[in-house]
Amino acid sequence: MNITSPREITQLLSEYHLSPLKKFGQNFLCDENIVQKIVDSIGLTPDRCVLEIGTGLGALTRALSVRAKKVVSVEIDRGLLALHGKTLAGLPNVTVLEGDILKYDLKGLCADYFGGSPFHVCGNLPYYITSKILMQVLESGAPVRSITAMVQKEVAQRLSARPGDTDYGALTASCLYFSQPETLFTVSRNCFYPAPDVDSAIIRMELSRPACGVARSDYTAVIRAAFSMRRKTIYNNLKPLAGSNAKFILESCKIDPNARAQELSPSQFCDIAKLIFQKL
Numbered sequence: 503m504n505i506t507s508p509r510e511i512t513q514l515l516s517e518y519h520l521s522p523l524k525k526f527g528q529n530f531l532c533d534e535n536i537v538q539k540i541v542d543s544i545g546l547t548p549d550r551c552v553l554e555i556g557t558g559l560g561a562l563t564r565a566l567s568v569r570a571k572k573v574v575s576v577e578i579d580r581g582l583l584a585l586h587g588k589t590l591a592g593l594p595n596v597t598v599l600e601g602d603i604l605k606y607d608l609k610g611l612c613a614d615y616f617g618g619s620p621f622h623v624c625g626n627l628p629y630y631i632t633s634k635i636l637m638q639v640l641e642s643g644a645p646v647r648s649i650t651a652m653v654q655k656e657v658a659q660r661l662s663a664r665p666g667d668t669d670y671g672a673l674t675a676s677c678l679y680f681s682q683p684e685t686l687f688t689v690s691r692n693c694f695y696p697a698p699d700v701d702s703a704i705i706r707m708e709l710s711r712p713a714c715g716v717a718r719s720d721y722t723a724v725i726r727a728a729f730s731m732r733r734k735t736i737y738n739n740l741k742p743l744a745g746s747n748a749k750f751i752l753e754s755c756k757i758d759p760n761a762r763a764q765e766l767s768p769s770q771f772c773d774i775a776k777l778i779f780q781k782l
Contacts, residue, residue: 503588504534505561505564506537511695522695523579526578526579529626530695531561531562533689533693537561537562538565540565540652541569544566546569546570546622549571550621550622551573551620552570552572553575554566554573554574554623554624555651556578556603556627557586558582560590563596566624567596570595572595573593574599574615575597576598576606578603580600583598583600586598597615608642608643608646609642612644620646620647622646622648622649623639623646623649623650623651624649625651626651629657629700632651632654633673636649637676646709647708647709648708650706651705652704653705654700654702656700657703658683658702660674661674661677662685665767666765671732672728675725675729680709683705683706683707684706685703685705688702717779720776720778720779723743723775723778724774728771729764733762734762736759736761737752737759737760739763747778752774754777755773757774
């Protein structure tokens, strides 16, 4: 069975009286070369475990099972679970869980299925909740080695942006607390069934960066304040959070009070957070 063939995908869905659901952002990957490129980019070894977000028809799941010790895949669409008995048959190292990934305790999942061992995360993320899923994984506290994900090309550009870039924003800065996202390659909309309206890209995040010395909650508070009004200066945006000390804090960090948030690096946001939450 070739579940990356558009013809076989339509036959399979018809057999189970299913169709791609817009509410779940379902666009099934139908290019075997892309599937293999994604798996290759994770850097799996036979002793590694993988959490897949969105089983879909199981094309990526099958490819992951060949390389990994254990694959746990979370699928929200109950209708697809029935066909997994066919598409994922004979794969003893694969477990499919029904549910919303945003509602899972990933530390608990890791303990239950991976014995607490570090694991990789991958998946074709629904466009409308990409940011939420990424932050769910990053903030889970679970021992995640890396994230390799298919996202909308525009989102990939935002994630890979650097300070000063037009696309650099709150999402970028939030992810940079944990890792430097990298865009590996783009994926044409023609590689999906049905074809979405936009192209996609594969992003990868290695979660091995050292902590910047401030609590995640403090860093988040600074990011939210700094990017609350993009056209305002960093000084004006920080005043509600830092009060009368805003100017002193920025000058102590050698940051121009007239700069904009999109010009600041993660380390500068960390410096600001240290002074705000240790001195106020």
